[in-house]
Amino acid sequence: xxxxxxxxxxxxxxxxxxxxxxxxxxxxxxxxxxxxxxxxxxxxxxxxxxxxxxxxxxxxxxxxxxxxxxxxxxxxxxxxxxxxxxxxxxxxxxxxxxxxxxxxxxxxxxxxxxxxxxxxxxxxxxxxxxxxxxxxxxxxxxxxxxxxxxxxxxxxxxxxxxxxxxxxxxxxxxxxxxxxxxxxxxxxxxxxxxxxxxxxxxxxxxxxxxxxxxxxxxxxxxxxxxxxxxxxxxxxxxxxxxxxxxxxxxxxxxxxxxxxxxxxxxxxxxxxxxxxxxxxxxxxxxxxxxxxxxxxxxxxxxxxxxxxxxxxxxxxxxxxx
Amino acid sequence: xxxxxxxxxxxxxxxxxxxxxxxxxxxxxxxxxxxxxxxxxxxxxxxxxxxxxxxxxxxxxxxxxxxxxxxxxxxxxxxxxxxxxxxxxxxxxxxxxxxxxxxxxxxxxxxxxxxxxxxxxxxxxxxxxxxxxxxxxxxxxxxxxxxxxxxxxxxxxxxxxxxxxxxxxxxxxxxxxxxxxxxxxxxxxxxxxxxxxxxxxxxxxxxxxxxxxxxxxxxxxxxxxxxxxxxxxxxxxxxxxxxxxxxxxxxxxxxxxxxxxxxxxxxxxxxxxxxxxxxxxxxxxxxxxxxxxxxxxxxxxxxxxxxxxxxxxxxxxxxxx
Numbered sequence: 222x223x224x225x226x227x228x229x230x231x232x233x234x235x236x237x238x239x240x241x242x243x244x245x246x247x248x249x250x251x252x253x254x255x256x257x258x259x260x261x262x263x264x265x266x267x268x269x270x271x272x273x274x275x276x277x278x279x280x281x282x283x284x285x286x287x288x289x290x291x292x293x294x295x296x297x298x299x300x301x302x303x304x305x306x307x308x309x310x311x312x313x314x315x316x317x318x319x320x321x322x323x324x325x326x327x328x329x330x331x332x333x334x335x336x337x338x339x340x341x342x343x344x345x346x347x348x349x350x351x352x353x354x355x356x357x358x359x360x361x362x363x364x365x366x367x368x369x370x371x372x373x374x375x376x377x378x379x380x381x382x383x384x385x386x387x388x389x390x391x392x393x394x395x396x397x398x399x400x401x402x403x404x405x406x407x408x409x410x411x412x413x414x415x416x417x418x419x420x421x422x423x424x425x426x427x428x429x430x431x432x433x434x435x436x437x438x439x440x441x442x443x444x445x446x447x448x449x450x451x452x453x454x455x456x457x458x459x460x461x462x463x464x465x466x467x468x469x470x471x472x473x474x475x476x477x478x479x480x481x482x483x484x485x486x487x488x489x490x491x492x493x494x495x496x497x498x499x500x501x502x503x504x505x506x507x508x509x510x511x512x513x514x515x516x517x518x519x520x521x522x523x524x525x526x527x528x529x530x531x532x533x534x535x536x537x538x539x540x541x542x
Numbered sequence: 543x544x545x546x547x548x549x550x551x552x553x554x555x556x557x558x559x560x561x562x563x564x565x566x567x568x569x570x571x572x573x574x575x576x577x578x579x580x581x582x583x584x585x586x587x588x589x590x591x592x593x594x595x596x597x598x599x600x601x602x603x604x605x606x607x608x609x610x611x612x613x614x615x616x617x618x619x620x621x622x623x624x625x626x627x628x629x630x631x632x633x634x635x636x637x638x639x640x641x642x643x644x645x646x647x648x649x650x651x652x653x654x655x656x657x658x659x660x661x662x663x664x665x666x667x668x669x670x671x672x673x674x675x676x677x678x679x680x681x682x683x684x685x686x687x688x689x690x691x692x693x694x695x696x697x698x699x700x701x702x703x704x705x706x707x708x709x710x711x712x713x714x715x716x717x718x719x720x721x722x723x724x725x726x727x728x729x730x731x732x733x734x735x736x737x738x739x740x741x742x743x744x745x746x747x748x749x750x751x752x753x754x755x756x757x758x759x760x761x762x763x764x765x766x767x768x769x770x771x772x773x774x775x776x777x778x779x780x781x782x783x784x785x786x787x788x789x790x791x792x793x794x795x796x797x798x799x800x801x802x803x804x805x806x807x808x809x810x811x812x813x814x815x816x817x818x819x820x821x822x823x824x825x826x827x828x829x830x831x832x833x834x835x836x837x838x839x840x841x842x843x844x845x846x847x848x849x850x851x852x853x854x855x856x857x858x859x860x861x862x863x
Contacts (some may be wrong), residue, residue, distance in 0.1 A: 230576045247644075342575065359703065380789075382788060383679055383790060383791035384827070386785060386786055387787070388789075389787075389789075391784060394779070394782075405820035405823070407825065458715070462787055465711060465713060466692075466708065466783055466787035466788050467703060468701075468704055469704060470704035498724045499727065501726065502725045503725065503726070506707065
């Protein structure tokens, strides 16, 4: 525990949350009543030192632009991809950030004198989405980005499970004859609805390959139409699995693919509806009514990180993300 | 709440548990330290009245054969298939018992003057398996019988989820081109490893169709060999899903198919091992080391029902099973 963490926190009401992605850091400042006071985006550095520096820079820039001193910050929470050791504040194997093994919380704390906590990005986003969506009880947050993963939140707490694989639905195979997944298995959900897998299957250059697929499908391209159906099918399968195994009440969908907005949401809803048509049991679950899409640009991930930063550790285990 | 439940329970140390199946009731008497004092099996009646009567008869016969008066019984727990309303002690749609809607706890209490509690059979068995297997933390109980379902137990408590579908892995599709399931979907896990679906696919008469399939496969029959592989594949898929969604530490396998013993266990283990071979991520989960098979004839289901009977209701929701 750092000196900052045991220091008097009177007056330190501001909680900062950072969602650290492969290219951007999304940072928010949250006050004691949960209102977002300020938000900025900064580039993410590459490699251990640059990642720590870009995080510290994002915190100080957020304070500066929002108009409060860094000393008013009571806690900083970081959502970051990779294997996160919550108790130690470490992150390992964050491949997209060039990080092999980083003592992130301790290094950032040393630089700013504020307590830092680190959480897997999808789990932090799940917590933020649960609070921002006003979901009580149980929910899953399904992140459709380059990869696919989910986080489960029950009664306002991140569900960790026994070894940190809770919500790892991206690597459940739903087709023994499906495409080869990066993980080595065939037909994983991620091969159907992961942005990376779809862009690879599409195979044409472009800055926004998934949007290109949707536009080409609208224009009648058969290959694009198949891939778009795969996306709907994979996301619907993930929703079904989350309800039929963990039995969450609501599935909130977030991640980069939400930039597709209603085109994505309507398609997943239709796939869920169509999949239930022949099955009274599945119809009774009303899955198409139990999904919600976060708006593109939602601060849920950074907001969830701020909640994580302000929380007291519950359990000392190593989540995998 | 019945009069019996509020009566003085001093001296009433014996807890009775009943696992009510389509043909047999398995009943155990458990003392205050969790030891099984006696166990009997009786036929299950068909229809509301006969089901209640056969349950009451099983309780009195158990007391008689074990050598204690019915008045020494502090509680009775019943594990029964169908839609169970735990709070009300009701069971609906227990198709295999000829029960449409039955006020089971109240009717049995009226007849014996002892408090009854009712739970879905797979959930009760999950609790019993967790305690008898000495599993701490989180576990799933995967029931391979005519159908396929799982129950999840976390820190000694049945995980209910939001609408009672937690552990309903039997109706997750893992093959879009698979066999038609009784539920109306294609390629459900139950079509791969449910005893009913396999017997139907085998299509030859016999009292023990799954054993026949295994014997024919051993003798070189190609169709039987495919069906046996399907069984291993489906059970392995269920184990993967339970770990990758709810992240349970251990999966205990029970149900009628455990009569196959090591032939079943080794096959599932091999399927898990083979499925992970190409995937470092899946290998890291060591799933083949995280399954356990209950011995055939294990009293886990009735024992779990006894635990349910002695417990205080936590939450008033309607589980589906």
